[in-house]
Amino acid sequence: MSRVFNFSAGPAVLPEEVLKEAAAEMLDYNGTGMSVMEMSHRSKAYQEIIQTAEKDLRDLMNIPDNYKVLFLQGGASQQFAMIPMNLMKNKVADYIITGQWAKKAFKEAQMYGKARAVASSEDKTFSYIPDCSDLDIDDDADYVYICENNTIYGTKFKTLPNTKGKTLVADVSSCFLSEPVDVSKYGVIYGGVQKNVGPAGVVIVIIREDLITEDTLDGTPTMLKYKIHADNDSLYNTPPAYGIYICGKVFKWLKKMGGLGAMKEHNEKKAAILYDYLDQSKLFKGTVVKEDRSLMNVPFVTGDEELDAKFVKEAKAAGFENLKGHRSVGGMRASIYNAMPIEGVEKLVDFMKKFEAENVK
Numbered sequence: 001m002s003r004v005f006n007f008s009a010g011p012a013v014l015p016e017e018v019l020k021e022a023a024a025e026m027l028d029y030n031g032t033g034m035s036v037m038e039m040s041h042r043s044k045a046y047q048e049i050i051q052t053a054e055k056d057l058r059d060l061m062n063i064p065d066n067y068k069v070l071f072l073q074g075g076a077s078q079q080f081a082m083i084p085m086n087l088m089k090n091k092v093a094d095y096i097i098t099g100q101w102a103k104k105a106f107k108e109a110q111m112y113g114k115a116r117a118v119a120s121s122e123d124k125t126f127s128y129i130p131d132c133s134d135l136d137i138d139d140d141a142d143y144v145y146i147c148e149n150n151t152i153y154g155t156k157f158k159t160l161p162n163t164k165g166k167t168l169v170a171d172v173s174s175c176f177l178s179e180p181v182d183v184s185k186y187g188v189i190y191g192g193v194q195k196n197v198g199p200a201g202v203v204i205v206i207i208r209e210d211l212i213t214e215d216t217l218d219g220t221p222t223m224l225k226y227k228i229h230a231d232n233d234s235l236y237n238t239p240p241a242y243g244i245y246i247c248g249k250v251f252k253w254l255k256k257m258g259g260l261g262a263m264k265e266h267n268e269k270k271a272a273i274l275y276d277y278l279d280q281s282k283l284f285k286g287t288v289v290k291e292d293r294s295l296m297n298v299p300f301v302t303g304d305e306e307l308d309a310k311f312v313k314e315a316k317a318a319g320f321e322n323l324k325g326h327r328s329v330g331g332m333r334a335s336i337y338n339a340m341p342i343e344g345v346e347k348l349v350d351f352m353k354k355f356e357a358e359n360v361k
């Protein structure tokens with residue numbers, strides 16, 4: 001068996017240790033004589049799995065007691081609707097548009113109320129984060145929305161926007177658990193776990209309790225109400241049980257690695273290897289402004305589409321998978337999430353150097 005270095009943006013690389021553990025427990029989880037996939041979500045064994053997962057996540061992120069942790073389905077995209085349906089009491093919300101995911105969320109919110117785009121970086125293909133220190137926030141805004149790490153474009157908010165006292169809602173799908181966060185600065189933090197935390201099928205929503213109310217927009221389906229999931233500890237209906245179990249293992253792995261502070265150091269070191277090389281390469285260059293660079297998603301180009309395609313093809317043959325950029329940007333993108341070992345980035349850079357030597361005349 002040989003595993004490739006998988007630079008996919010998502011679903012993405014998971015810690016090998018976690019996959020091995022799950023494999024060992026596949027037929028008989030902890031003496032139950034069955035797989036986690038086969039057990040009732042109301043069983044004692046499963047209760048312990050979901051409760052331990054929540055507790056470990058709370059420890060890792062230092063989540064204050066007045067926040068609920070919800071394990072839901074529907075992906076990050078379902079939150080694009082759940083957020084306005086549950087939070088738009090005044091039917092006004094301000095969105096900061098830093099990429100396709102923020103734009104999709106914004107468009108969805110427009111279906112339910114007055115969603116306003118208060119800042120955007122679309123003028124330069126989302127290659128930077130706009131200045132959000134003094135935005136024209138609506139006095140009636142129910143919340144201000146950001147996509148904190150832009151998976152497709154490779155930018156990240158290094159400072160949070162000044163929301164002028166309004167609730168901040170953040171999609172952190174592609175930077176979830178990559179570094180410490182101050183949860184108390186947000187009303188809602190959410191992410192699809194398939195980028196940096198676990199298998200597709202689970203979305204984690206961390207939400208301040210006062211934002212969870214009965215007062216949702218007319219016609220909000222039961223399954224799209226935060227309150228129903230909060231009141232039932234994410235077990236109103238059958239949750240994405242196996243996915244939550246794997247997330248729980250990743251939380252344990254992160255704790256063993258030293259927690260989110262240690263993860264941040266590790267991620268900075270890893271990203272620097274790639275960015276330092278890009279900054280001096282005569283062939284490849286990064287596509288976003290330096291100060292807004294993501295630690296997780298690193299897009300780069302040669303400036304020549306044919307050469308980009310040749311690189312992706314040769315890289316694949318050498319064991320570096322999924323380096324093709326998103327269809328809306330072109331070029332390449334290396335997603336280097338928590339579980340990507342430093343060795344993977346070092347070897348990629350060695351390969352890029354070799355490719356550069358062979359292709360720069």
Ligand SMILES: *Cc1c(COP(=O)(O)O)cnc(C)c1O
Nearest residue numbers: 075076077101151171173174192
């Ligand atoms: C991948 C991604 C999404 C969409 O996630 P789904 O789970 O496929 O709905 C939303 N936001 C960000 C930042 C993403 O990276």
